[in-house]
Structure formats: C-alpha cells, structure tokens
Amino acid sequence: MTDLMVNLFSYSFITRAMIVGTLVALCAALLGVSLVLKRYSMIGDGLSHVGFGALSIAMAMNAAPLAVATPVVVLAAFLLLRISGSSQIKGDAAIGLIASSSLAIGVIVTSLTSGMNTDVYGYLFGSILAMNQEDVVLSVTLSVVVLFLFVIFYNQIFAVTFDEAFAKATGVKAELYNMLLAFLTAITIVVGMRIMGAMLISSLVVFPALTSMRFFRSFKGVVIGAAVVSVLCFFLGMCGSMLFSTPAGATVVVVNLLAFLLFALAGRLRSGIL
Amino acid sequence: MALISCKEVTMGYEHQLAVDHVSFDIEVGDYVAIVGENGSGKSTLLKGLLGLMPPRSGTISYGDGLKRNMIGYLPQQTVVQRDFPASVYEVVLSGCLNRRGLKPFYTAAERKIAMANLERLSIGDLRKKSYRGLSGGQQQRVLLARALCATERLLLLDEPVTGLDPVVTAEMYGLIRHLNQEGITILMVSHDINCAVHNASKILHMDTQVLFYGPSAEYRKSELCHRFLGGESCD
Structure with missing residues (x-):
C-alpha cells in the first residue's frame, strides 16, 4: 500500500488531481446535503451538462476552459433557481430542457470543429490529466471560497433548507441564500467536472449526502459525515483507479455506491438496536 | 395603538x-x-x-x-420537514436567526434563549433527539419553541x-x-x-x-x- 502511494504521488498530474479532487469532493458534499434536502439535487446534474456545453465552446474558441465555463454555469444556476421558483415550467422539467440543450449544443460545436476526440471523452467521463498548474491554482482558490462562504453562512443555509417559509416570515433573506447556494454549487460543478466528468460529477453532490443521512440524525452530523465520506471515497476511488487501471471518475462513483450500501446497512442496524 | x-x-x-x-x-x-x-x-x-x-x-x-423580525410564525409542516435530519436543538436554535442579520454563528445568549424555550414547552429532554423521529405533537412543540425564539410579542x-x-x-x-x-x-x-x-x-x-x-x-x-x-x- 505505501509503495502504491509513493508511486502515485511521484506523478505530478496525480498530485494535482488529488488536491483539486479532494477539495471538490469536500465542497460538493457540504452543499449536497442542503441540495438533496431541498429537492434540488437535479440542479447539479443540469449544471454539469451546461458546463459540458461551455467547455466545448471554450475549446472551439481556444479559450481557457475554466474562465469561460464558470460564468456560464453560474448564470445557468441562477436561471434554474428562478425557473423552479416561479414560472409555469416546473423545476425538474426546466432542468431537463436546459441540460439536454446544452449537451446538444456542445456536441454540435465539437463535431464541427475538432471532431469527437479524446478531449470530448475526457469532458464527458473525466480525466485526471485535465489539470495543469494554472487550473490547480484557480480550482484551489474557488474551492476555498466555497468552503469559507459555506462555514460563514452555515446557520442561514440550515434555516432556508429546513423551512424557507419560516425563514422568510421572520425576516431572513431566503432568496439571497438560495442564490448563494446555487452560486457555490455552480462553482463546485465547474471545478469538479473536468476530473469527474460532466456525466458523473453530480454523484459527488448526491451520494455523500444520501449516504450520511442513512446513519446520522442531526444536521451537523449529516454535514460532517458527508464531508468525511466524500473525501474518503474520492481518495479510495483514485487509488482503485490506479490499481485496476479503471477510469478515475467512474471508480469514485462506484466507491460512493459501496459506501452508500454500507451506511444503509449500518443505519438499519442502528435503528434496529436503538 | x-x-x-x-x-x-x-x-x-x-x-x-x-x-x-x-x-x-x-x-x-x-x-x-x-x-x-x-x-x-x-x-x-x-x-x-x-x-x-x-x-x-x-x-x-x-x-x-x-418590526418584521420580531414576529414568530408556526407554519404548516411540509413534506420535506417530516423526514429532515436535524436535532431538536438545531431546529429551535434556528429561530434565533432573525436577531442576528448577516453575522455568522450563534452567541451564548442565543443558545440560552433556545434552551429556555425548550424548557418552557417542556421538551428540554428531547433536545438531542432527531426531529424526524418525533410524534406529530412533539414536532409541533418543537416548531412552536422555534417560533418563540423569534419573538416575545406576536405569534x-x-x-x-x-x-x-x-x-x-x-x-x-x-x-x-x-x-x-x-x-x-x-x-x-x-x-x-x-x-x-x-x-x-x-x-x-x-x-x-x-x-x-x-x-x-x-x-x-x-x-x-x-x-x-x-x-x-x-x-
């Protein structure tokens, strides 16, 4: 095992993927608890599709991928939140529309320019080679911003997650915190999708929260549990991917699935005994 | 007036x-x-x-x-809440949020208010229990305690x-x-x-x-x- 570790970290691209991936896993898990409980988990999926479209266009224009994708996905997040809040098209249907349209535009743009190549495969299913030095700096900065804002506004996020009507009625600006949540989610998705892939990144949002909820019963417990589970699963998934030469993103998802089953069992045992 | x-x-x-x-x-x-x-x-x-x-x-x-932020409110329960993983204390404490605006973290004084309201509705011993495990009546008491944290004037x-x-x-x-x-x-x-x-x-x-x-x-x-x-x- 130690040999494996030493081997792993002797490659600088793996170290970079590990650093960024761990931070993304942490952010996604924290936000995921609130998103899952608010029934917003599909937003993560929708945003990653938008991210794919934005990345394809950035590549066609030879622009920096993160610099193009971040504002586009943040905009899409606000749009999705608005739509699910007010209009006649209901939230889940709106996400379906926006997600498939972005994916379609992305595919058309790539096939017209570079053609479907390994880059596109990497965007869809993730690649640990994706991160260069610059990307790492930007990703780490964004992740730290997400973590900082989440901790500062933890209590407000709890309040609007548990009961938006009460929060609004007692003078808490619920819309503001919903937007904050959407904003942070958008950033996390953009940063994470290059390693995990557009198709798989939403699992980092949904899985740890659901896993942790099987076992823990307080909000703080669920949040901390999700963070730990997420980071651990990401790490094990990366090791597994090296060991068995499987795709990194997919392996992380499978490890998350195993953790979920384990926790579901543990939760059953706990409520059976207690 | x-x-x-x-x-x-x-x-x-x-x-x-x-x-x-x-x-x-x-x-x-x-x-x-x-x-x-x-x-x-x-x-x-x-x-x-x-x-x-x-x-x-x-x-x-x-x-x-x-003022707007001095009102306590007991809403009808939503489907989301019935199955929400949160401790009773966390829910009640969230009633203090409107006192603080944008400031992060609760103070000792606010924790005291939350505890006092738990005792006031005689659910102090449920403090660490999970909200979703409570009976309907207990859940209503918890939400009432939260509302009391938000107000001393109007419910x-x-x-x-x-x-x-x-x-x-x-x-x-x-x-x-x-x-x-x-x-x-x-x-x-x-x-x-x-x-x-x-x-x-x-x-x-x-x-x-x-x-x-x-x-x-x-x-x-x-x-x-x-x-x-x-x-x-x-x-």
Whole structure:
C-alpha cells in the first residue's frame, strides 16, 4: 500500500488531481446535503451538462476552459433557481430542457470543429490529466471560497433548507441564500467536472449526502459525515483507479455506491438496536 | 395603538381575488382566530401579514414598535420537514436567526434563549433527539419553541392542530392559551371553528371579505356562527 502511494504521488498530474479532487469532493458534499434536502439535487446534474456545453465552446474558441465555463454555469444556476421558483415550467422539467440543450449544443460545436476526440471523452467521463498548474491554482482558490462562504453562512443555509417559509416570515433573506447556494454549487460543478466528468460529477453532490443521512440524525452530523465520506471515497476511488487501471471518475462513483450500501446497512442496524 | 392594523387590504392571485377590502386592528394581548371555509382567503391574508406576499392595495402596518423580525410564525409542516435530519436543538436554535442579520454563528445568549424555550414547552429532554423521529405533537412543540425564539410579542399560527389526535390537540390549545396569558399576542388561522371559538378571545370570520370581527362570546350568539356550524350550537 505505501509503495502504491509513493508511486502515485511521484506523478505530478496525480498530485494535482488529488488536491483539486479532494477539495471538490469536500465542497460538493457540504452543499449536497442542503441540495438533496431541498429537492434540488437535479440542479447539479443540469449544471454539469451546461458546463459540458461551455467547455466545448471554450475549446472551439481556444479559450481557457475554466474562465469561460464558470460564468456560464453560474448564470445557468441562477436561471434554474428562478425557473423552479416561479414560472409555469416546473423545476425538474426546466432542468431537463436546459441540460439536454446544452449537451446538444456542445456536441454540435465539437463535431464541427475538432471532431469527437479524446478531449470530448475526457469532458464527458473525466480525466485526471485535465489539470495543469494554472487550473490547480484557480480550482484551489474557488474551492476555498466555497468552503469559507459555506462555514460563514452555515446557520442561514440550515434555516432556508429546513423551512424557507419560516425563514422568510421572520425576516431572513431566503432568496439571497438560495442564490448563494446555487452560486457555490455552480462553482463546485465547474471545478469538479473536468476530473469527474460532466456525466458523473453530480454523484459527488448526491451520494455523500444520501449516504450520511442513512446513519446520522442531526444536521451537523449529516454535514460532517458527508464531508468525511466524500473525501474518503474520492481518495479510495483514485487509488482503485490506479490499481485496476479503471477510469478515475467512474471508480469514485462506484466507491460512493459501496459506501452508500454500507451506511444503509449500518443505519438499519442502528435503528434496529436503538 | 394597535399591534397590527390592516386597512382596506386587497390581495389575490392572477385572476382571482382572495382577500377583498379587509380592515381590522389587532391589539396587544389579543388572541384572534381567523376562521372561514376553504378558499375563503385566510391563508392568503396570513401571507400578507407575514410579508410573504404583498397586498394589491391597502396597507398592513405594524404598531407599538413591532418590526418584521420580531414576529414568530408556526407554519404548516411540509413534506420535506417530516423526514429532515436535524436535532431538536438545531431546529429551535434556528429561530434565533432573525436577531442576528448577516453575522455568522450563534452567541451564548442565543443558545440560552433556545434552551429556555425548550424548557418552557417542556421538551428540554428531547433536545438531542432527531426531529424526524418525533410524534406529530412533539414536532409541533418543537416548531412552536422555534417560533418563540423569534419573538416575545406576536405569534402567527397556521392551522396549529392539523393532523394531531384529540388529546394532543387539547394540550396544544392549552399551551397556546398559556402563552397568550404570558402576554404574547396570538393570531391563529384555523378551520376547527368549534375549538377556535372556545379558545380565542376574538374571531375574524372571513369569506374573501370580513363577515364578522369581534369578541368570540358575541360571535357565538350570532346567526353566522350557527349557520357555519350547520345548525349546531356554538355554546
């Protein structure tokens, strides 16, 4: 095992993927608890599709991928939140529309320019080679911003997650915190999708929260549990991917699935005994 | 001066008028029940009083130094909440949030308020329990404790006894009456008119417009009350 570790970290691209991936896993898990409980988990999926479209266009224009994708996905997040809040098209249907349209535009743009190549495969299913030095700096900065804002506004996020009507009625600006949540989610998705892939990144949002909820019963417990589970699963998934030469993103998802089953069992045992 | 004063308030949805030129005053210490059939506009009026929905015309004003962030609210439970992983203490403490604006983290003083309100509703020993594991009556107490953290002046209750069994319902009404006697003004929306007239001191009966507003003793003698209860006596 130690040999494996030493081997792993002797490659600088793996170290970079590990650093960024761990931070993304942490952010996604924290936000995921609130998103899952608010029934917003599909937003993560929708945003990653938008991210794919934005990345394809950035590549066609030879622009920096993160610099193009971040504002586009943040905009899409606000749009999705608005739509699910007010209009006649209901939230889940709106996400379906926006997600498939972005994916379609992305595919058309790539096939017209570079053609479907390994880059596109990497965007869809993730690649640990994706991160260069610059990307790492930007990703780490964004992740730290997400973590900082989440901790500062933890209590407000709890309040609007548990009961938006009460929060609004007692003078808490619920819309503001919903937007904050959407904003942070958008950033996390953009940063994470290059390693995990557009198709798989939403699992980092949904899985740890659901896993942790099987076992823990307080909000703080669920949040901390999700963070730990997420980071651990990401790490094990990366090791597994090296060991068995499987795709990194997919392996992380499978490890998350195993953790979920384990926790579901543990939760059953706990409520059976207690 | 009145605590809440509504003047000619009109509210509605796209093509529909829900509240039509409603005017009334609520005085400090009142225990008012808003009654009416389904679709009579009582929930819409409550939204207006809470500032969740702006009136189309007319004014809703708070008096006697009452501000938006000094109101306690007991909403109807949502599906999301019934299955929400949170401890009782976390839920109750979140009622203190409106005191602090943008400042992060709760202070010791706020934690004390949360504890005091848990004890006040005799659910102190449930503090560490998970909210989703509680009975319906216990959950209502937790939400009431949270509302009390948000206010010392005015509680707005939206159908506080829906889905509770008779024994727990009676306890809940006892609790609300007790809080009113401690000086908190209560405004309750209810379709359980029988209990409303026996508990509240004033009745606001509405059907888009105000049909009756006055002391419940007077309401009990009125033709309107008899008709609403389908011939049953209100006494």
